[in-house]
Amino acid sequence: MRKLLIGLAILFTLLAIALSVLPFDTLAFLPIGLAIAFGLLLMQKSNENQKKLPKILLTITAICSAFVLGKTLLVKDEVVVDQTFEQQKIETKQEAKKELEELEQLENDLE
Amino acid sequence: MKKIFFTICSLLLLCSFSTENSVNIKAGEKLVYAGSYNMSGLMTQLAQVTMTTENVATAKNNYLHLSCELSTYSKWDSFFKIRDIYESYVHPTTLKPSLYKRSIDEGGYTKKEKYVFKDNKVTSTVKKRKYPESTKTFSIKPTSIDAVSILYQLRLVDFSKMQTGQTKSYTIVFDEKEIPVTLKYMGKETVKAGNLGSKECYKISIGAKTDALKGKDKNLIWLTADAKKVPALIKFSIPVGTGQLALTSASGL
Numbered sequence: 001m002r003k004l005l006i007g008l009a010i011l012f013t014l015l016a017i018a019l020s021v022l023p024f025d026t027l028a029f030l031p032i033g034l035a036i037a038f039g040l041l042l043m044q045k046s047n048e049n050q051k052k053l054p055k056i057l058l059t060i061t062a063i064c065s066a067f068v069l070g071k072t073l074l075v076k077d078e079v080v081v082d083q084t085f086e087q088q089k090i091e092t093k094q095e096a097k098k099e100l101e102e103l104e105q106l107e108n109d110l111e
Numbered sequence: 112m113k114k115i116f117f118t119i120c121s122l123l124l125l126c127s128f129s130t131e132n133s134v135n136i137k138a139g140e141k142l143v144y145a146g147s148y149n150m151s152g153l154m155t156q157l158a159q160v161t162m163t164t165e166n167v168a169t170a171k172n173n174y175l176h177l178s179c180e181l182s183t184y185s186k187w188d189s190f191f192k193i194r195d196i197y198e199s200y201v202h203p204t205t206l207k208p209s210l211y212k213r214s215i216d217e218g219g220y221t222k223k224e225k226y227v228f229k230d231n232k233v234t235s236t237v238k239k240r241k242y243p244e245s246t247k248t249f250s251i252k253p254t255s256i257d258a259v260s261i262l263y264q265l266r267l268v269d270f271s272k273m274q275t276g277q278t279k280s281y282t283i284v285f286d287e288k289e290i291p292v293t294l295k296y297m298g299k300e301t302v303k304a305g306n307l308g309s310k311e312c313y314k315i316s317i318g319a320k321t322d323a324l325k326g327k328d329k330n331l332i333w334l335t336a337d338a339k340k341v342p343a344l345i346k347f348s349i350p351v352g353t354g355q356l357a358l359t360s361a362s363g364l
Contacts, residue, residue, distance in 0.1 A: 023186035030151055103229070
């Protein structure tokens with residue numbers, strides 16, 4: 001039983017770290033919650049001299065929680081100004097104007 | 112992303128039960144949306160969608176340039192960067208399209224499309240990454256329009272005359288083919304509309320004969336129940352999940 005809890009606690013702690021680093025916002029709280037739950041169960045099933053691992057795992061998940069919460073509250077979702085994209089928009093617009101004039105010319109010729 | 116865009120377009124547009132040209136779409140409008148995707152029951156913000164209008168003049172004519180841009184938030188750019196532009200050049204009052212262009216860059220996959228509308232025919236030019244450019248001409252219905260201009264045509268519709276449950280069929284041109292779409296008016300609801308505050312909106316359900324949309328009455332759009340009929344909220348359900356576009360800011364209305 002304890003071995004299973006160790007496996008699950010480590011697995012969800014690793015997932016919590018991965019999702020905290022990636023830009024998944026509050027979705028990271030899912031593995032964090034499960035890691036905390038299994039960490040606490042592991043703590044309960046451990047003897048006094050076996051509590052080092054669950055303490056480490058719970059500390060890591062607590063740090064992940066704080067990190068995700070901080071990102072959610074403090075980091076604003078924004079789009080960076082992409083010079084390549086801006087240039088592409090200008091060029092596309094210029095091309096479109098030419099294409100419209102060609103279309104008009106074609107219509108004139110047909111008339 | 113193509114499916115998401117198609118869904119959004121379908122939701123927005125096909126609300127054209129009838130067209131009343133009493134309201135004009137003005138140049139200088141800017142609508143900004145926060146695009147979210149449902150991941151394990153939690154909405155995660157992925158991208159910003161910006162819809163703008165501006166006048167474009169050639170030597171002979173004036174056009175209204177309708178543009179719809181999609182850019183991932185900076186936090187996603189390192190993982191999966193998206194920079195899409197969908198644009199249409201339309202007649203300023205009838206909104207009939209003359210030229211439709213689409214340029215997508217989704218995580219390195221690129222594709223460019225150009226549709227030239229002339230009478231009841233469309234000449235399409237498509238260039239996908241690693242593939243040679245291809246050109247095709249195909250016939251369309253006189254009422255068929257492109258995926259961007261229809262987004263604006265719906266704002267000319269008088270929904271106040273619609274009855275709950277009333278449906279209407281439409282056709283749009285997307286991916287070099289015509290796609291029939293059915294929409295259903297579902298009454299009014301109040302939703303948040305960004306800087307416009309909470310607004311009473313027309314609720315419309317969209318269905319299309321395509322694999323891009325999933326579920327019954329799960330693809331929805333809320334349009335403000337005023338003269339501007341601004342799309343305030345869009346919810347979509349596609350084979351790979353669900354998501355929404357929420358209006359964050361509207362200016363130049």
